[in-house]
Structures are given as structure tokens and as C-alpha cells.
Amino acid sequence: MVETCDIEMEGHLIDSLTLTKALDKIMSMGGEFEIKKFQVGKKKHDTSYVMIAISGDDADHLGRILLALHPLGARVIEVEDVHLEIAPKDRVVPRGFYSTTNHITSVRYRGAWLEVEDIQMDCLIIIKDGRAVCVPIGQIEKGDAVVVGTGGVRVTPPQRPRERTFFEFMSNEVSSERPSGEIIKQLAGEILATKKVGGKIAVVGGPGIIHTGAGDALAGLIRDGYIDVLLAGNALAVHDIERQFFGTSLGMDPHGHLTSAGHRNHIYAISEVISSGSIRRAVEDGKLKGGIMYEAVKRDIPYVLAGSIRDDGPLPDVVTDTVLAQKAMFEALRGVDMVIMMATMLHSIATGNLLPSRVKTICVDINPSTVTKLMDRGSAQAIGLVTDIGIFLPALAEEVKMQKEAS
Amino acid sequence: MVETCDIEMEGHLIDSLTLTKALDKIMSMGGEFEIKKFQVGKKKHDTSYVMIAISGDDADHLGRILLALHPLGARVIEVEDVHLEIAPKDRVVPRGFYSTTNHITSVRYRGAWLEVEDIQMDCLIIIKDGRAVCVPIGQIEKGDAVVVGTGGVRVTPPQRPRERTFFEFMSNEVSSERPSGEIIKQLAGEILATKKVGGKIAVVGGPGIIHTGAGDALAGLIRDGYIDVLLAGNALAVHDIERQFFGTSLGMDPHGHLTSAGHRNHIYAISEVISSGSIRRAVEDGKLKGGIMYEAVKRDIPYVLAGSIRDDGPLPDVVTDTVLAQKAMFEALRGVDMVIMMATMLHSIATGNLLPSRVKTICVDINPSTVTKLMDRGSAQAIGLVTDIGIFLPALAEEVKMQKEAS
Amino acid sequence: MVETCDIEMEGHLIDSLTLTKALDKIMSMGGEFEIKKFQVGKKKHDTSYVMIAISGDDADHLGRILLALHPLGARVIEVEDVHLEIAPKDRVVPRGFYSTTNHITSVRYRGAWLEVEDIQMDCLIIIKDGRAVCVPIGQIEKGDAVVVGTGGVRVTPPQRPRERTFFEFMSNEVSSERPSGEIIKQLAGEILATKKVGGKIAVVGGPGIIHTGAGDALAGLIRDGYIDVLLAGNALAVHDIERQFFGTSLGMDPHGHLTSAGHRNHIYAISEVISSGSIRRAVEDGKLKGGIMYEAVKRDIPYVLAGSIRDDGPLPDVVTDTVLAQKAMFEALRGVDMVIMMATMLHSIATGNLLPSRVKTICVDINPSTVTKLMDRGSAQAIGLVTDIGIFLPALAEEVKMQKEAS
């Protein structure tokens, strides 16, 4: 028997695509709709409001439609408290649990709206000590009060900005045929603007940064205070350190010639750091005198080197347990405003999983599939640049310096 | 001084994204808007209507905004006739000419609405003998009455279909990680459905079809009557014929082994056809006894082999003049309902340029950039499949046969 | 002062490219050479022998050239014992240590030649209890006797096979334009031939296998006994199990439609396995009734699920510590004759690092860069297929079945 229910949405519903997506969803899922009220934001800064009656073939069908509309900010009109169920064991979740988006989320608990803390995608919400917290399944503990269903949960998807910004400009384009020099200028402007208001910028980087000769540029950006957090793997750090110790990365010298050392310098660089005890100690010992990791230590910015099954060594600083590494990355990313991902698919997607959608995210890679996969995995806020990091990053660092001096 | 003007739009404005794009455009270009009337289509099949007052900084700014809104179907409310100017020379166009989209377009001429014939993107509209015709710049003749400005021109962009179809389903997804077997089933279904209602299907193919071993599958689809038009280049035809004559393509035998013949069989195949006079004659002579071109001749379907600067030979059937080849392709595509593009970037984009947006378009290539470029160039209706044509096409032909038998 | 030294090499020096690479190396590094003896294998099965006098600008230059020639099988003529040095601490290696290739390697110790056990690339050799063992830096212990320099070490690079095989055939080609159907036939033949002689086959797979609809085909190959080892990550296992429990993978149903479940089914699948305790228990509980992991448990083949920082959950079976995961992978790969890598860059490269060059290695991916990177990282024996796993794997499974029945 047909079941009907009223939902409401508000915000920049039309130009942020929210209403479009909602009607699309209803039709795709075979539902019917009737728009009961529609107050359109008449001018640029006005928000819109819509009330829609949605019908499904039966209660179950309707439920599935409502579930699908929920991440778009739709909410059933009768406001109710969230429903909670108790986790029966550690890491075992109640059936029907609410699965989070990466957008700002609030829950109604005992009549009041609580904003969910630590929001990240594909996790759960628990209520603890009167606070609503987003936790991954791996951190659910027996007895936790877990939100189930969508009742009493409200999502606020990102709104299209009213002014033209770099991020808005880029996401309007899909082609790789864009004026690269101009993009570098705009990105440099964004970096300076973010730092000017005290924002925090994280870099997620792969070893390609070193191989393509862009290591010095990144080291310079760290030294000059533009980077607040560094997320990488064993490989970036080892290549960077090998470069400092022996002038090679994977046995290739800065002119791109393979030396006879092959992988030996790589392994020996690891051994030297192990012998010091850690990267920081290698800096303190006077062994390590420059490069990305050196600057990170000198500026005392937090870095996480997350382990992977491809690692040689690894360095003593590497967090080899992937669950602990995820936690460390999440902590390091707290409060970050902008993330620049470069030349790494694994670390970029892993970081994307941990970021709220409000964080400005740029992913730079020569391989377009890195960007495509990042967005497929849910980091829809990310913009992609398909370019050669070896020329791009030095040009960006230079541009930041020039704009800074000009300002 | 601020200039304001009312425009109106109608259709499935919200879920077809039209209104979203219009507001986006206005804001991106620095304009202001006020929504004066908004009648929302309350139910699935109802259309919506909106009237928007748009303001620009001055008449020129407003003009540029209106120009940008035009392809979305926006029209200024006071209906007027189109403005015409005379082309001063062959292939020289009046300043301010109206540049076409690939959507259904009408012009108001002497108080009546004429649908523009032969619509294709990036061309001009002329009024001739009381008819409105879309022509490329290369066909403009001195004295032609050319439409200038957007006044009196009405565009109807494609509307989101009310029911779920293969094409709608696919365009919701961007990932290459899709169930390929299922996609083959659905595409086979679309082919059969199109043929059932008497629709016409064109294939645009590159030589990769032969190299990857999918030639027999395409020949079979032609033989069985599923393909009505074949657009290709010299290379596909020569490889196909070389395969029939010598069992090789570019000297590679069907097991993928390079024979000692190298390119010689390729050249000799061309020579043999030249000696006959044409591909059709080679079939009539009994020289050519199978393959794609043989089946196309036997079924008497129109084919165009368009010349390119990469060609060997070429075959006598090749239209070596690219302007004439474009015309021949345009004529062959007239009335086509569905186009399947396979393993060719050049011919796919060239065909995309000639197609109205109402034609269902599928582009299949192992290289994602072919699809991306096709869409960048304006063929927004195209859906892309990133797959291996050598396995995909035989599986598709098999599936078509099975579904046909089952029906 | 110019230093000179005689080296010798033997094997199929010319057609296996060994001599070419050696002369190339000498010239690239600015050395001089004089070929003092050259006995050419006159017939197909004869080996060749060459003695070359190599000169460098000084002892150091000569040393660097000899080091670079070593992996090609070149050895200085005066035979000597290996030089050993003692590791001063755990994971700290003596300067000048010998860095391994992935080719068969022997060391001369106390006058006798010992074949190095557990050979893998970029590791060290230690002598322990009269045996020579290859160990990664992470397993070096204080006091280990580590081989330094190349003296007394002999490498035997792979020789070009005298007969035409699938692997030799493929590596002659670089293009993606190959007859895919034929390649499937030949690969199926290789699989059957390997199993016929009691060989072991490992599969390394990514979650794309499930998304593209090829999961059943892989499950079938395991059930029928063709696969002896399975290496994957959390994602493949969770998607496979989600598919069994809910018919979806990441919320996408087998028809490629996104259900409203989104990521929820994914997380719930993890929760259910955690609740059982392990995948094996979930099979024994009767919860898990089919799919890849089910068949692996049923046939009792070893599998390793290695953790990564992208993981949700993870499943209790996942080895979250990457160092332990590498070890588990290495153990599982012991004695394997053939490895098929599918749709995963991370796991493919990690596995490539652990394999001796004598293992037949095929890497199948839609993204050509996965194959390129694998070979860049040293797995030169790997051959790459750029194809769509969603059609390729079902066709391969079908072909294996047909060839088996025909035999």
C-alpha cells in the first residue's frame, strides 16, 4: 500500500544541486513526489525552502527512498530524537545503524541539537557524555549508544559559494586542457589567503615528488611556514633522506642517471636512520642536514609516516600498524583547512576518507585515475589537477614567494 | 548603469539541471538575479516555469549574460523576429552571428516559429526559401541571410527522461569500476529496442577493432542487420581487408604473432583493391569474401571512409578531402538514432561534432581520455565505457544474438 | 690512474640481452672495454662465454662499473670467498653491503658455492649455520654475518627460453592493440600446463574484481582448484562478503545501480564477520555461503589479507601490521610458479618485491600505469595486459573450463 511522508530541505537548493539530486533520486528509485511548498531564494544570498510529499509503494520502499535522500539534507518534518541502540560487542554494530557522510551533521538528542564531532564519512555516531561523536567501526566499544536510522539526524551538505573562488572555478571544468600557469597563480593565491587568516594547510605526498626533482620546492614551502602538517609514507621519507645522504633517489642521481648504487643507497639510508634511532635524532646528530623531513623536524610540524606493504625497512618513524596510522592521520588533520595531495593514490584516498567535506582539497597527479578514484570514493569536494609534479611544484613554490613579496 | 531584463524558461528545469546552470552562470559572470515567478512542476510529469529578472552592470554586461543563458533555453520575454544580416563573401560571416548548440532550435521568422533543420553544434543559421537551416561556416555563401544575436531564437535542451533508461543509468556514474557484463546486457537491450521501433544505428570504428580481434563480431552485427551506417577511416578498412586476404593485420597474425610480412601485406591489400577499382568491385570480383567491409557492401549500408594524414594508400573509396568527408559523414548520419563509437578518438570527436544532442551516443575505448575529450568538445549526451574492445565487442554481439533468440 | 680488470660471463648472452646490457653499462659509465675471448654458442641450445677486460679511470671508477655489471651475471675471474661483516645493531647494516637482485644467486663461502635461499630483490645476504639466506633489512639482527661487496657472489639472470612460450610471446609486444581473445586462450593454456605439472598459482587481487562483476569467476577458479594462494587486502574480502550477504558492493547492486544502502552494507558486513570472529568462523556459522573468500576457506588455500590505511574496519583476518603482512605474503608465495595480479597497484607491486624473477608473473589492469610501475620497480619478468577485468576474468575462467574439458 502506498505510503507517503513529507520532507523538507533548505539552503541554496537550486544552484548547489541539492534539489536536483533529490528529485533525481526519487525518480530513479521509482518513487512519486509532489512539491507542496517552494519558497525560492529570490536573490543571490537568499536561501530556498522546499516541502515535498514523497510516496513509495509501501512503507519499506518509502523508507529506502528517505534513507537515500537523507545525505542531501532532507529531513522528515516531525522532529524526533535520534534512536539509539547498544553495541553488543567491541566493533560489532547494531543493524540499521546510521552511516555518516562527510558533511556537517547534527543529531537531536533529548530535544536539543548536537553537532556531531569528528565527522568523517562511512562511520557511526555514538552519544557519549551528552556529546555526539563520529567514530569508525574499529573504535566502537561494547555498550556504546549508537545512532540507528535517520530520524533526528540532520545533514548540511556544502553550499555553492556565492563568490567565485579558485575551488569553484576549477570544479566547473573537467578537461585537462587548462592554462596551467594561471592555475598555479590562483593556487598560490589560495595558499597565501589561507595562511593570512591563520588557516592550516596539510600536504599529502608520494615519492614521485623526489624522483621528479620537486623535493627542494616542498622543503622550501615547509621552511617558509606554509605547510602545517605532512602526511606521507616510508618511501617519500627514505627517498628524501637518501637524496640528502647520497645525492640519489633509488640510485638515480639528480640528473636522472642511474648510478651503480641501485637500491643500495636506499637501504643504507634506512640503516643510518635506524642507527640514530629516528629521523629527529638523525637531525640532532647532524647526520641529516636538509630536505623535506629535515625541514619538518626543524619547524616542528607534525608528520605521520604511514606504513604500507611496499615498504623497505621501514624507518623507525613509520607507523606500521595501519589502524594506528589512520588514527594518527586523523589527529594530525584535525582543524586543517586545506589539503594538497601530490603524487600518491594510496595516501590521497586514505586522507580523503578522513576529511570533512568543508576542507578545501586539491589532488595533483600525472595520472588522471588518481583524481577519479578519489572522487569516486566520496571526496566530492576535491579538485584535480593532471600535471607533472616535477615542474608544477617548483613553479608553485616560486609563485608563492613572488606573490608574498608583492603583497 | 545597471540594466535589467526578464527572461523565462520552461521544462523539467530542476532535475534536468537547467535552472541550476542558469543561476550558476549568472553568479559566475557577476550578475544579479531575482526570481519573479516560479511554478514548480509538482509531479513527475509536470513541467516547471520560471521568470527571472537579470541585472548586469551595464547593457553590454547584461548582453553577455543573456548570450550565455541562451543555450540553456532562456529567452527574453518580448518575442521578436530573428535578426538577419547578409554574408558579405563566401565563408565570411556577419559579426555577432548566432552560434548554434546541438539542441533542438527554433527561430521566429515573420511571426512564425521555424524549427532549424540539420542542427549541429558551432554552426550558423540561415533563412532560405522560408526555411531555417543550420550550416557550417564552410558552406556559407555570399548573400546568405544569417541569424545574428539571440533574439527570436529558442533552444530546447534535452530533458532528463522520466523513466530509468540505460543512458540515464550510465550517466549517473563516473567510475570505471562498473559491472561490465551487466552493461553489455543493457546495451544489447538498447540495440534491440532501437531496431524494434525501426531506429537507425551507426557505428564509428577505429582499426583497434581489427587488431584486438573483434572484427568478426562487428562483421556479424552488420550481417545480421543491426548496423545501418558505418563511419571509419582508411586504416579500419585496410586492416579488415588485409585480414581477409592474408590472415594478418599490419603483419600480425590472428594469434598475435608478428609474421615476417610486416607492413607489406597491408600495402599489398591496398594495391589489390586499387587494382579492382573499389571495395565494392573487389567484392564483385570475388576477391573480397568476408569481413566488415564485405558485409557492409553485401547489406548495402552506407559507409564513409574519411581520409587522414596517417593513411597509407589510401583505398580508392577513401574521401581524402576532409571537408567533403565531413559532408559525407553528416549526410550518412541523418536520421540516425544511436551511435556506437569504438576505439577511435579522431572519428569519434568528428562524429560528435555532427550529431544533434538527441542522438544516443556511446563511446567505447580502453583510453579514458577519448571519452573525456569527446565530452569536453560538446557531446555532453555521450556516455563512455572504458573497456577492452577485443573482449567487449564479441561479448556484445553474442549477447545481442541471445537476447534476440530469447525474445 | 687507469685500472683494469677481467670479468667473465656465460649463458645465452646475446639473445638474452645480457652482453648488450653489459657493454651499454660500461659505455654509459664512461669505461673502456676490450673483448678478450668470445666463444659464441653456435647453435640454438649452446651457451656463450665472454671474457672482457674493463678499464676505469681509477680504482674507484672501476669498482663502480664492476658493481653495476654484477647483477648481469658478470664476475671477476679470480674466484674468492665472499666478504662478511657483522651487523652492529638490529636493522643496522654494514656499509658496502651486497644488495640483492631477484635472480638466482650463489655465494662462495669457504671454497664452496652456496645457493642463496629466499632470494628477493633489494635485500641482504647473511651466512648463518653454513647457509646463505636472503633477508630484508628489517630482519637483520645484531651480530649477523652480512655479505659486503660483490666478490664471491654470482648472479644468474634469466635466460631467454629456447622455445616460444606465452610469456616470451607477450614480452615481445608493447602495444595495447593485441588480440585479447587469443591472449585469453594462451593464458588459459599456461594455467592448465602449470597445474598439470603440479605447479602452484597465486592470485593477487583488488576490489575492482568485485565491482566489475568478476567475483564469481574468481570464486569458480578457486573452487575448481586452479588457485593455490590468494593475496589481497581488506577491501576485496569485504566487498566479496558484502556481495554474499546483501547482494551489493559498496551499496551498488549487481546491475550497477546504487542502492540507498551506500556504504552501510559494507560496514555491516565487517561487523557481522567481527561478530563471528573470523571469515572462517563466518563460513562455519553458515553465515557466509559463497564467493571468493568462502571458496578459499572451503578449499583451505592460504590467503593473506594485508592491511592498508584505506581500510574500513578492518576484518579480523586482516594483518594490520605491514611488516608482519609482508612476512606472511612472503611465506605464502614460497614455491609459487605463477602469479596473476589483477586490478590492484599496491598489492601487485608489494608482491613483485617479494618474488624471484623465475616466477611467471602476469599483471592485468585497465590502467597501464600499474603495469609500468610494477616493471619500473624491478619486476622485469612481469608481462602486462591492459584490459577490462570485468570481462576478461569471466572469459578466462570459461576458457580454462573449456580447454580442460577438451583435454
Next chain:
Amino acid sequence: MVETCDIEMEGHLIDSLTLTKALDKIMSMGGEFEIKKFQVGKKKHDTSYVMIAISGDDADHLGRILLALHPLGARVIEVEDVHLEIAPKDRVVPRGFYSTTNHITSVRYRGAWLEVEDIQMDCLIIIKDGRAVCVPIGQIEKGDAVVVGTGGVRVTPPQRPRERTFFEFMSNEVSSERPSGEIIKQLAGEILATKKVGGKIAVVGGPGIIHTGAGDALAGLIRDGYIDVLLAGNALAVHDIERQFFGTSLGMDPHGHLTSAGHRNHIYAISEVISSGSIRRAVEDGKLKGGIMYEAVKRDIPYVLAGSIRDDGPLPDVVTDTVLAQKAMFEALRGVDMVIMMATMLHSIATGNLLPSRVKTICVDINPSTVTKLMDRGSAQAIGLVTDIGIFLPALAEEVKMQKEAS
């Protein structure tokens, strides 16, 4: 019955891979060999000589093996004159004709060796007025004396250079992970070195050069006299001219913003040039005042704009007949020493077809498949750079200027 025949080869047989490829070919084709004489070039600059007895299963098998060895420089020992047959019709070739490589080739005619003029791959050789000339099949005329078989034809494949050069350095590497900045330095050095000895440099370019903002850099290189020939299509020229006239390319302004002009500026730029009569006239009229085409006209370097079926317009300068365009490209490339191909697959492969293997060839594209295809099609001498032309080309132009000033 087994047939045997002696062949000989000379040159840097080992390090240029020639002997390796020859033995490989014999074994792949199922032949047997016995090396009868082998004089190894003992030192770096000595050439080697080998005499090999080759056996096939019968005369036909042996013939096929010899045919396959021919392009490697192998020749049967009994020296004989070339065999000639008469072309029966225009563009119809005698069976068994000799199919050319792109290497230096000589034919023995009336006892003397003639070097073949205008050598290019996949063509025929005719003897005319005592000269041997390479001609494509499309230019064969009735009555031409065409070389058949390999007797009396001698090929000299390129030898590995004895000194390390940029081109040799690059071709040793396959990875995209190379130090881009260093590569730019070396390529700039090659350009200056080529010009210093009076060499000629051609550029083959696609419209991506303009879209990515690298147009000014190319215009500068032409103005400064580094480029001697320009090969492109209609698109590059139109985008370049649109940029000069309207500041946009395809309606996109230099900041990457889409203006409302869309494709209209593009078409209008064409119209303006048509109205002048040609690009040169538009320069003389004072209409066209800068950019790539302007500099080409001003410096009076030959340019060929070859037509394609994707073209709008086209410009009056475009050679729309592809056969004539090929001829014009061939003429323009005569005597060129170095070719830089940028951001175009079609024109790069077409140019590659026309070049002798002795021409230094660099192909720069963001899409690795352009490079792969170029080499698959026979331009084995080409080296590929996978990078972003929008940053690469300006950096290259800057580097050329700096090195010039420093010299």
C-alpha cells in the same frame, strides 16, 4: 627439405641489439642457426662482423626468415643486383615488392650501390633515371620499375651512439618518474647544439599548446629562430589566432574562465582570416599582430596546416586533401635534424611515418598512450616525455634563453 643460407651483418651488433634481435627472430620463427664467423669489435669504436648459417624447414620457410631479418641489416652473402618489376597500373604494385624501413637503405643496381633517396617507412623503392627513390604506394605510376624481394637491398639500422647523449640517456628509462627540471635543461642543450651546427628543428603541435597557456612560449621560440618548420592542423592555428583577436581560445579566457562567447570567437576568427584571404594576408593587413602563426609568417618559416575531419572552417591555409597534406609535410621535413612533437597524437604519428630513423624525435604529451602508439607505429627512435605542456614549454623556452645567454 631443410634449406640453408649464409647471411652476414656488421656494425655495433651487440650493443645496438641488432644481433640479439636477429637470433630472436630466427628462434621465434622456428629456424635454426649456426654462427660461422664472429669478429667482435674489441674496443668501443670497433665494429663487429658476423656470418650466420640459417636453416628453414624448406625454401619458403627460409625465405620468410630472411625477409624478417632484412630490416636488421642482414644480407645474403652472394651479392646480386636488385630485382625489378613493372607496376601494371597507377598505384598498383607488383606482388612481392620490397617494403621499406625508415633506416638508411642502399640498393645494388647494375653492380653499383645507390643510396635510396627520400627514405621513409612502409613505402616502395623505384629505380628511375639511374636513381633509387623511395615512394609511397599512392605515388606509384604505371610503368615504374619497382624493387621486389630483398636481394640487392642493404639496410643500415641506427647504431647505438658511442657517447652518452640526451637521446641515449632518455631511451634507457621507461618511467614517468624522472627529474623533469633536469630533462628540460638537457633538451634545451640539445636544441642549442643542433642550431649551433646549422641543424634544422621542426615542431609538430596540437591545440593543447594554446589551451594550456604555452602559446607565447612557442611563439617566442619561433621569433628567436629556434624553429625552422611548423607542422600543425587547423585547430592550433585557429586557437592561436582567436587568442590574438579576442583573448580567448574556444571561448576560454587566459585565466581559464569560460566567457559567454563559447565557440563564436573561434568561428569568427576563421571568418576574419577567410576575409583577408590567408594567414599571411591577415598579417600584412595588420589584423594579426602576434602569436605562433604571426611569428611563423614573420620569420618566413615553412608551415603546413593539414586538414582533419574535426576541423571547423577551415582556414584558407589548410591543406584539406590528406594526400596532398602528407606530401607537403614530407617536403617540409626534408633535411630536418630534430623534431619536437607536442600535444597531438594524429599529427605526431603522421609525422613519424614520414621521418627517417636518423632524425632525433621527441614526443611530449600528458597522455602516455600518444608516445606508446607513436613507437608501436614504427618510430622507434622517438623518446617520450609524459608531462604538462602548459608548464613544460614555457620552462623550456626560458631555459633555452638562459643557456644561450650563458654561452
